[in-house]
Amino acid sequence: MPSFKKCFNIRSRDFIHAGEASIAVQQLLKQMHVDSNLIRRIAICGYEGEMNVVMHGGDGLFCVEIDKNKIVLNISDDGQGIKDIAKVMEKGFSTATDEYREMGFGAGMGLPNMEKNADNMIIESENENGTTVQMTFFTKSA
Amino acid sequence: MTSEYIVFEEKYCTGCTQCIRACPIKAIRIKNNKAVCITSLCIGCGECIRVCPEGAISSAISDEEPLEKEKINVAIVSPILYAQFPGFMPNDVLLGLKQMGFDHAIDLSYYLEMFQYAVEEFIARNRKTNMAPWPLISPICPVVNQLIAIKYPNLLDHILPLKHPAGLVGNEIRKKLSQEHGVKEEDVILYHITPCFSKVVSDRSGLMAELSYMDKAIGINKIYPGLLQKMEEIKDFELNLFPYEHFSFAPGARGPMWGMSGGEIAGMKLEKVIAVSGFKEIIAYIEKIEMGLLKDMEYIEFRACSEGCLGGPLTAVDRYLAKSTVQKFLKIFGIGRRVQRKKVHMLYEKGWFFSELKPSELADSYYLKQTPLTIEDIKKIENLISVIQGNDCGACGAPDCKTFAEDVARGYADVEDCFKMRQG
Numbered sequence A: 001m002p003s004f005k006k007c008f009n010i011r012s013r014d015f016i017h018a019g020e021a022s023i024a025v026q027q028l029l030k031q032m033h034v035d036s037n038l039i040r041r042i043a044i045c046g047y048e049g050e051m052n053v054v055m056h057g058g059d060g061l062f063c064v065e066i067d068k069n070k071i072v073l074n075i076s077d078d079g080q081g082i083k084d085i086a087k088v089m090e091k092g093f094s095t096a097t098d099e100y101r102e103m104g105f106g107a108g109m110g111l112p113n114m115e116k117n118a119d120n121m122i123i124e125s126e127n128e129n130g131t132t133v134q135m136t137f138f139t140k141s142a
Numbered sequence B: 001m002t003s004e005y006i007v008f009e010e011k012y013c014t015g016c017t018q019c020i021r022a023c024p025i026k027a028i029r030i031k032n033n034k035a036v037c038i039t040s041l042c043i044g045c046g047e048c049i050r051v052c053p054e055g056a057i058s059s060a061i062s063d064e065e066p067l068e069k070e071k072i073n074v075a076i077v078s079p080i081l082y083a084q085f086p087g088f089m090p091n092d093v094l095l096g097l098k099q100m101g102f103d104h105a106i107d108l109s110y111y112l113e114m115f116q117y118a119v120e121e122f123i124a125r126n127r128k129t130n131m132a133p134w135p136l137i138s139p140i141c142p143v144v145n146q147l148i149a150i151k152y153p154n155l156l157d158h159i160l161p162l163k164h165p166a167g168l169v170g171n172e173i174r175k176k177l178s179q180e181h182g183v184k185e186e187d188v189i190l191y192h193i194t195p196c197f198s199k200v201v202s203d204r205s206g207l208m209a210e211l212s213y214m215d216k217a218i219g220i221n222k223i224y225p226g227l228l229q230k231m232e233e234i235k236d237f238e239l240n241l242f243p244y245e246h247f248s249f250a251p252g253a254r255g256p257m258w259g260m261s262g263g264e265i266a267g268m269k270l271e272k273v274i275a276v277s278g279f280k281e282i283i284a285y286i287e288k289i290e291m292g293l294l295k296d297m298e299y300i301e302f303r304a305c306s307e308g309c310l311g312g313p314l315t316a317v318d319r320y321l322a323k324s325t326v327q328k329f330l331k332i333f334g335i336g337r338r339v340q341r342k343k344v345h346m347l348y349e350k351g352w353f354f355s356e357l358k359p360s361e362l363a364d365s366y367y368l369k370q371t372p373l374t375i376e377d378i379k380k381i382e383n384l385i386s387v388i389q390g391n392d393c394g395a396c397g398a399p400d401c402k403t404f405a406e407d408v409a410r411g412y413a414d415v416e417d418c419f420k421m422r423q424g
């Protein structure tokens, strides 16, 4: 069966619309009666990924691809990129500014949480050349 | 055309589309120029009643039948009722109800306070056990409960499994009064005088099941005119004609305050609490919880009606006027506590406060009443939306183009219902 794909734009530093793409995806999955626990995991990952683009990345694209056995979130941006991927995956590592910390971000838990909640996560980034985070969720145990 | 909550009277409906846009769960359509409700989706928020300019939409709960003389008729009074009468005191309201023929008029305030203690207790224990996920959600508002059950079932375990205060009373009072009057329990008829459809929810689902202890519900707006008339009459009466009664209003503004947004959490010994009211606002917060945020909050008082229950769909006076009346009570009575902690503690240990069914146990039986969309469906929907390129004009009878496209995919609507598609 062919898959369904949809993308949303994310704008750098746009906190007013931040989170909307994850919410839209969540609503879609609910209408499809995807298991609610799975939706919760996807919601957490989507939101953290979306916020990272808004805060640390550049303008970006939030894509969801749904097929019979899996749901894939692909979140990419054209921002500053990540130099040391192993480093940013550490719990508590954050480069968030004081301003962001005051807004309640910057615990350095976003990426670790995404990794924990996704069945599979791949980060690709070249310094100065943007970042792509791809997370896969299996809908049925194959 | 009726849902369990709402009656649509076709003869008054002009097909103006106000209600289809107001419905927060998009359960109304215009078909053949008349509003039609997808009843299985209706959660009784009352938004459509509020916006209909023709008065074609009204509440489905009624008090048309007169009280049965040979029974013991008991009014269980939500303190929101007091706020409807600016010139009167709570006791006048209770006396007025007796003049209307109720054998007893029971003020809920005391039970609300007991409930508040139970919430504090639940939260204190949860800090140690972490059995329920933070933030916990108030179980009081029926619209919120159903919204979560239908659209966010994975958050049901955030809802406190405590009984609604009216349910706490119901069980007790029936026994007590049947003994007192020497009648059978079923001859004690409990009327929930209410600002909203909370009782109906218990009748139609396992949610808030304790409210089915009430035999009937009467909307405040239905009882208002008759009650006001009786109260005016009493003004000329000798007050001491009425014997003191154990259940009459015990002075304190906690009960009346309950109707304002923030009234439930006011004076609770909790710090990480927040009160949110109004449908749009609560949805924004619920979505945050779903995305794993707000974990540092302990308790959220959600009320679907903006400003709280004083703005309930079945109230009689404007919510801001009602609020000013409550503020007057606050000045007169203060918000001291009357309930003894010890007694509540004992009842809590006995399990008296707990609902028979935890909300989370309902996740499977009470949720999304619509058939699931398939991958094919959502492709069709996306495609149709991009072909229509509409501006949510509503002429097709759906609130917006996306909902229309979904209706088409589900077979509820025909592509040709959209005038843009008819033009080709």
Ligand SMILES: Nc1ncnc2c1ncn2[C@@H]1O[C@H](COP(=O)(O)OP(=O)(O)OP(=O)(O)O)[C@@H](O)[C@H]1O
Residues within 6 Å of the ligand: A048, A052, A053, A056, A057, A058, A077, A079, A080, A081, A082, A088, A089, A093, A094, A095, A096, A104, A105, A106, A107, A108, A109, A110, A111, A112, A131
């Ligand atoms: N899209 C991105 N572009 C550039 N840097 C990023 C991007 N996403 C994450 N990073 C870097 O990785 C670090 C860790 O990210 P993570 O999401 O784990 O924590 P955080 O965003 O700093 O704080 P939190 O998510 O807990 O609010 C960030 O501080 C940032 O330096």
Ligand code: SF4
Residues within 6 Å of the ligand: B045, B140, B141, B142, B143, B144, B195, B196, B197, B198, B302, B303, B304, B305, B308, B309, B310, B311, B312, B313
């Ligand atoms: S806010 Fe109060 S009146 Fe309105 S639906 Fe909820 S409980 Fe009822």
Ligand SMILES: [Mg+2]
Residues within 6 Å of the ligand: A048, A051, A052, A109, A110, A111
């Ligand atoms: Mg982050």
